Amino acid sequence: MATINQNFLNLKESYLFSDIAKRVSAYQEAHPEAEIIRLGIGDVTRPLAPAIAEEMARASLEMAKAETFKGYGPEQGYGFLKRAILEHDFAARGVSLSEDEIFVSDGAKSDCGNFGDILGADNVVAITEPAYPVYIDTNLMAGRQVKFIECRAENGFLPEVPDFKADILYLCSPNNPTGAVLSKEQLRAFVDYANANGTLLIFDSAYEQFISDGALPHSIYEVEGAKRCAVEIRSFSKTAGFTGIRCGYTVVPHELTARDAAGNEVPLNRLWNRRQTTRFNGASYISQRGAAAYYTPEGRAQCRENVAYYMENAKLIARTVRGLGIPAIGGDNAPYIWMQCPDGLDSWSFFDLLLERAQVVGTPGVGFGAAGEGWFRLTAFGTQEHTARAMERFTNLFGK
Amino acid sequence: MATINQNFLNLKESYLFSDIAKRVSAYQEAHPEAEIIRLGIGDVTRPLAPAIAEEMARASLEMAKAETFKGYGPEQGYGFLKRAILEHDFAARGVSLSEDEIFVSDGAKSDCGNFGDILGADNVVAITEPAYPVYIDTNLMAGRQVKFIECRAENGFLPEVPDFKADILYLCSPNNPTGAVLSKEQLRAFVDYANANGTLLIFDSAYEQFISDGALPHSIYEVEGAKRCAVEIRSFSKTAGFTGIRCGYTVVPHELTARDAAGNEVPLNRLWNRRQTTRFNGASYISQRGAAAYYTPEGRAQCRENVAYYMENAKLIARTVRGLGIPAIGGDNAPYIWMQCPDGLDSWSFFDLLLERAQVVGTPGVGFGAAGEGWFRLTAFGTQEHTARAMERFTNLFGK
Numbered sequence: 024m025a026t027i028n029q030n031f032l033n034l035k036e037s038y039l040f041s042d043i044a045k046r047v048s049a050y051q052e053a054h055p056e057a058e059i060i061r062l063g064i065g066d067v068t069r070p071l072a073p074a075i076a077e078e079m080a081r082a083s084l085e086m087a088k089a090e091t092f093k094g095y096g097p098e099q100g101y102g103f104l105k106r107a108i109l110e111h112d113f114a115a116r117g118v119s120l121s122e123d124e125i126f127v128s129d130g131a132k133s134d135c136g137n138f139g140d141i142l143g144a145d146n147v148v149a150i151t152e153p154a155y156p157v158y159i160d161t162n163l164m165a166g167r168q169v170k171f172i173e174c175r176a177e178n179g180f181l182p183e184v185p186d187f188k189a190d191i192l193y194l195c196s197p198n199n200p201t202g203a204v205l206s207k208e209q210l211r212a213f214v215d216y217a218n219a220n221g222t223l224l225i226f227d228s229a230y231e232q233f234i235s236d237g238a239l240p241h242s243i244y245e246v247e248g249a250k251r252c253a254v255e256i257r258s259f260s261k262t263a264g265f266t267g268i269r270c271g272y273t274v275v276p277h278e279l280t281a282r283d284a285a286g287n288e289v290p291l292n293r294l295w296n297r298r299q300t301t302r303f304n305g306a307s308y309i310s311q312r313g314a315a316a317y318y319t320p321e322g323r324a325q326c327r328e329n330v331a332y333y334m335e336n337a338k339l340i341a342r343t344v345r346g347l348g349i350p351a352i353g354g355d356n357a358p359y360i361w362m363q364c365p366d367g368l369d370s371w372s373f374f375d376l377l378l379e380r381a382q383v384v385g386t387p388g389v390g391f392g393a394a395g396e397g398w399f400r401l402t403a404f405g406t407q408e409h410t411a412r413a414m415e416r417f418t419n420l421f422g423k
Numbered sequence: 424m425a426t427i428n429q430n431f432l433n434l435k436e437s438y439l440f441s442d443i444a445k446r447v448s449a450y451q452e453a454h455p456e457a458e459i460i461r462l463g464i465g466d467v468t469r470p471l472a473p474a475i476a477e478e479m480a481r482a483s484l485e486m487a488k489a490e491t492f493k494g495y496g497p498e499q500g501y502g503f504l505k506r507a508i509l510e511h512d513f514a515a516r517g518v519s520l521s522e523d524e525i526f527v528s529d530g531a532k533s534d535c536g537n538f539g540d541i542l543g544a545d546n547v548v549a550i551t552e553p554a555y556p557v558y559i560d561t562n563l564m565a566g567r568q569v570k571f572i573e574c575r576a577e578n579g580f581l582p583e584v585p586d587f588k589a590d591i592l593y594l595c596s597p598n599n600p601t602g603a604v605l606s607k608e609q610l611r612a613f614v615d616y617a618n619a620n621g622t623l624l625i626f627d628s629a630y631e632q633f634i635s636d637g638a639l640p641h642s643i644y645e646v647e648g649a650k651r652c653a654v655e656i657r658s659f660s661k662t663a664g665f666t667g668i669r670c671g672y673t674v675v676p677h678e679l680t681a682r683d684a685a686g687n688e689v690p691l692n693r694l695w696n697r698r699q700t701t702r703f704n705g706a707s708y709i710s711q712r713g714a715a716a717y718y719t720p721e722g723r724a725q726c727r728e729n730v731a732y733y734m735e736n737a738k739l740i741a742r743t744v745r746g747l748g749i750p751a752i753g754g755d756n757a758p759y760i761w762m763q764c765p766d767g768l769d770s771w772s773f774f775d776l777l778l779e780r781a782q783v784v785g786t787p788g789v790g791f792g793a794a795g796e797g798w799f800r801l802t803a804f805g806t807q808e809h810t811a812r813a814m815e816r817f818t819n820l821f822g823k
Binding site for chain 2: 024025026027028029031032034037038041064066067068069070071072073075076077079080081082083084086087088089091092093094095096129130132133136137140141142143144145146156157160161164190191221222223264266267268269280281282283284288289291294297298300301302303304305306307308309310313
């Protein structure tokens with residue numbers, strides 16, 4: 024009989040956000056009248072920028088004409104999108120990359136897991152904790168040993184270079200779930216560590232558009248030497264409201280290598296290209312046209328407005344929570360507020376209390392790993408109306 | 424230093440269709456005046472059905488309004504699409520499946536490779552040969568032992584049940600590249616073999632819409648017992664012109680199991696759901712709306728016209744090639760014609776000869792495995808004008 028990938032049995036039965044969804048719908052069923060406000064899963068609520076939606080509508084209709092129909096596109100993404108990415112996301116910040124170092128995909132979540140396909144099962148993986156569960160689960164699925172770099176409240180939940188040797192290390196800045204952001208100097212410490220130890224850094228900068236502090240880096244390649252040790256994963260999901268449209272990209276510099284069993288250095292760009300051309304057929308043409316429209320002056324202006332809208336929420340949440348005397352970080356350069364659960368509650372108890380007493384849904388910190396126990400994530404992606412109402416309920420519940 | 428997935432070194436350097444593209448562009452560069460006709464890669468050329476394009480344009484604009492904006496969808500696909508699939512692709516053929524047995528994805532190519540993620544590396548894989556290269560390459564990437572079921576000219580290139588025990592077995596009918604189609608009885612032999620040996624069948628029916636013979640099965644679930652041993656992978660690429668839109672789906676019946684190391688049977692539906700929710704974020708909402716529009720009366724009528732258009736090409740190619748005394752199969756219930764290379768030429772020599780002497784691009788049979796050596800694939804997906812011109816050139820070149 025065919026065998027399963029045994030590593031799947033090392034996973035928890037279900038994914039964090041499915042657990043939350045189940046508890047919320049059970050509550051809603053028992054209390055049909057309850058008006059639940061969701062500040063849990065990091066899904067956006069603002070409609071798509073008109074410049075992007077209109078461009079996708081145009082691209083859709085273009086497909087119905089023989090002269091402009093598009094079949095298979097390049098698995099790595101269309102040049103029109105890759106050139107816009109190079110110019111706006113990198114050249115504008117002094118980073119020079121070439122078109123064939125950019126791989127457009129159906130989203131950062133896919134890339135996060137898929138990149139492991141080209142890496143050995145024997146690598147020791149370091150993951151900063153609390154962390155986006157996909158980093159951990161996809162490595163457990165591949166049978167890799169995972170070690171954690173615990174981030175602590177006393178250090179603002181910023182990760183430090185590990186005191187052990189990691190072959191692969193995940194970094195997310197601005198961080199999901201904590202909202203903490205690495206400075207250029209802090210990022211440099213990781214790049215130096217990686218180059219000294221032969222570590223592959225997987226840098227997730229899905230939230231870079233939420234940075235308002237001009238001194239903070241948006242790309243790891245702003246740090247000297249990063250092209251020799253890091254891939255960078257980007258997303259249009261939060262920046263441009265693409266959670267349902269599906270588009271992201273991964274940068275794999277030509278300089279970046281890993282070793283084969285004989286000790287030879289193999290360029291990861293070549294391996295990733297082989298993986299993508301074999302197991303993927305490119306992102307939807309329409310999604311790619313939409314992503315390209317994000318880089319037009321209108322697209323960027325409209326998306327910046329949405330980011331500003333969410334950051335108003337972030338500031339309101341941070342101000343309210345802190346005003347209630349509850350320790351919290353994030354919300355300045357990230358759409359997440361990471362708050363301590365009041366009264367020493369554990370994360371799931373606080374989740375239940377908040378759902379039952381305030382009908383507000385957040386994400387239990389322990390869902391992002393043991394180091395998140397006793398903490399809780401709130402997202403800024405709700406509507407301003409709902410967010411304001413949720414904060415009123417917070418004040419009623421926790422105000423003295 | 425991080426290590427690579429060593430199995431990648433067992434792959435040929437590049438993917439078949441990249442090789443072809445390179446030779447063609449080298450030829451075009453040397454002969455800028457040459458009018459090359461491409462009957463090689465299986466990409467469609469007919470524009471999208473207006474009903475589908477218009478629905479995707481509508482869905483795009485819907486995303487720009489707060490009331491109708493859609494964020495993350497279910498990773499398994501939207502109910503509106505799954506219900507249309509169940510009704511038209513299965514219930515209409517007497518097959519009863521439930522919504523949670525359907526997993527919508529960004530395409531059949533992704534599913535073909537990804538499904539292996541939930542299976543052990545110790546499985547022995549049987550692949551009918553010649554075959555779509557993705558079956559072989561993705562299993563080599565996972566480090567699995569691959570054995571071939573050679574299909575031979577004397578048997579019309581139809582595969583037979585293997586005389587060895589396979590844990591996983593790939594079947595593609597109508598076949599890419601040969602155009603051969605398994606009858607219900609022939610399919611039943613594989614289902615019986617699979618249930619007797621605990622073999623998991625991966626049934627690729629991407630081309631089922633090209634079947635014109637009413638007696639031939641479209642789904643493996645038309646055969647009794649198939650739900651206990653088979654997953655089925657479907658594509659909108661050729662049926663509805665979605666090669667650039669990206670949508671497909673995989674059926675994983677609840678009855679289907681594989682065993683863990685302790686010998687327990689684990690439902691593959693549960694494992695695949697865990698894989699998809701962790702490593703995938705759903706297909707684009709717009710692509711799913713487009714796929715659902717395919718199932719409307721207008722969408723189906725328009726797509727059927729496109730299929731009929733391509734099948735005119737298939738008939739012309741088959742008639743021309745056979746009229747020249749060249750042995751060929753396919754083209755009746757499949758968009759591929761599989762012809763023997765004339766004069767005992769090997770596949771790549773014939774590829775070069777055809778490119779140089781007739782400026783026609785096809786696919787060398789050996790690119791689909793050793794059993795394809797001396798054979799050649801032509802696709803019906805060109806325009807009728809180009810296909811007719813290509814056949815004139817064939818007649819000039821090979822006519823006595």
